[in-house]
Amino acid sequence: MIPATICVVLVCIGFLFFIGGAAGIIRFPDFYTRMHAAGKGDTMSVFLILMGLATYQLADFSLANILVAGKILFITIFIMWASPTSTHALIKAGFEEGQKLWTPDVEKEDSGE
Amino acid sequence: MYRLCIFLLLFGIWIIFSGQFDGFHITLGILSTAFITAISSNFFFENRSHGVANRLHQIIRIPWYLVWMLYQIWLSNIHILRLALSPIGMPEVEPKLVRIKTNLKTDFGRWMLANSITLTPGTITIDIKDDELLIHSISNLTTEGVEGDDMERKIAAIFERETTN
Amino acid sequence: MEKFFIFTGIAIFALMFPIVWRIIVGPTAIDRIVAVNVIGTKTTVLLVLIGMIYGRVEMFVDFALTYALLNFIGSLAVARYFDRVNPNKNFANSEAKEQES
Numbered sequence: 001m002i003p004a005t006i007c008v009v010l011v012c013i014g015f016l017f018f019i020g021g022a023a024g025i026i027r028f029p030d031f032y033t034r035m036h037a038a039g040k041g042d043t044m045s046v047f048l049i050l051m052g053l054a055t056y057q058l059a060d061f062s063l064a065n066i067l068v069a070g071k072i073l074f075i076t077i078f079i080m081w082a083s084p085t086s087t088h089a090l091i092k093a094g095f096e097e098g099q100k101l102w103t104p105d106v107e108k109e110d111s112g113e
Numbered sequence: 114m115y116r117l118c119i120f121l122l123l124f125g126i127w128i129i130f131s132g133q134f135d136g137f138h139i140t141l142g143i144l145s146t147a148f149i150t151a152i153s154s155n156f157f158f159e160n161r162s163h164g165v166a167n168r169l170h171q172i173i174r175i176p177w178y179l180v181w182m183l184y185q186i187w188l189s190n191i192h193i194l195r196l197a198l199s200p201i202g203m204p205e206v207e208p209k210l211v212r213i214k215t216n217l218k219t220d221f222g223r224w225m226l227a228n229s230i231t232l233t234p235g236t237i238t239i240d241i242k243d244d245e246l247l248i249h250s251i252s253n254l255t256t257e258g259v260e261g262d263d264m265e266r267k268i269a270a271i272f273e274r275e276t277t278n
Numbered sequence: 279m280e281k282f283f284i285f286t287g288i289a290i291f292a293l294m295f296p297i298v299w300r301i302i303v304g305p306t307a308i309d310r311i312v313a314v315n316v317i318g319t320k321t322t323v324l325l326v327l328i329g330m331i332y333g334r335v336e337m338f339v340d341f342a343l344t345y346a347l348l349n350f351i352g353s354l355a356v357a358r359y360f361d362r363v364n365p366n367k368n369f370a371n372s373e374a375k376e377q378e379s
Binding site: 016017020021023024027028029030032033035036037039040041043044064067070071074080083084085087088091092095101 | 126129130193194196206210227231232233237240251
């Protein structure tokens with residue numbers, strides 16, 4: 001019962017962050033800020049949801065379940081390691097392509113400076 | 114010594130992924146792991162001059178650093194969530210390009226710093242050139258966070274201990 | 279518990295639609311790539327959830343892992359492509375950086 005409760009709580013919090021990421025992707029004004037919402041709102045929510053599922057999986061304790069939980073943990077580690085890398089690669093590609101930087105003020109900063 | 118560590122690490126990954134414990138699979142795992150260790154073991158640790166005590170110190174400190182990182186990610190994720198759901202016009206969103214200088218010497222330390230900055234939502238490392246990092250930050254709060262050298266000191270305490278000693 | 283998983287899966291699937299909107303509207307190509315990347319991350323979670331629903335997690339976890347790998351490699355490849363496809367801007371930018379340092 002306790003693992004199921006932990007699972008539900010973690011999945012719900014993770015889903016909240018997913019909603020935040022999706023809202024950010026739609027609403028943020030320029031490429032760089034959208035990148036923030038896309039790259040990292042997801043990292044945390046994937047971490048939380050997969051941890052919740054691994055907890056539920058470990059509820060009945062057996063060797064096969066431990067292996068599955070280990071694989072889920074490995075997916076989490078992989079995403080947390082790969083997400084900064086791909087975010088950095090994409091934002092650098094956008095930066096070198098010369099995307100404009102959005103500022104709330106009237107004067108526009110050049111993205112190269 | 115290092116080769117043995119890499120071998121055990123890779124073999125653990127093999128065990129997790131294969132999930133079968135009969136003789137055939139274990140033998141296959143040992144053979145392939147040994148092959149990969151033989152051809153590519155010099156990829157993994159850049160500087161092999163550390164003593165055992167130093168490595169042990171690192172191994173103990175890394176989980177603490179990760180827990181601290183998770184807490185930071187959690188805090189700034191809530192910040193991003195609030196920004197994303199803020200009212201029309203987004204008064205708090207003030208994107209900025211920040212340049213910071215780092216005192217970290219090794220490539221691995223710099224990689225760790227850049228990765229940590231990127232992993233913390235609200236700041237992304239765009240470029241790194243020698244000891245200067247170009248960072249895009251989304252609001253004033255995250256800008257202040259990245260200009261403080263909290264994270265850098267923690268990384269230096271773990272990975273570049275021999276330079277301070 | 280199974281109902282909860284099914285409901286979560288449907289909700290995550292529904293969250294993909296706003297991002298598809300970003301793919302359709304997105305002003306530049308990189309915006310679209312980022313959106314595709316986000317959908318890929320969501321699909322990884324969705325695959326594990328599907329495994330939970332069908333009771334075959336040990337199989338679907340492998341799919342999810344492969345999907346995460348492909349997603350990562352795909353986004354890196356696209357990033358490299360965008361570095362190459364704009365030789366002039368890339369060159370000008372790096373020159374400016376060299377002058378300023």
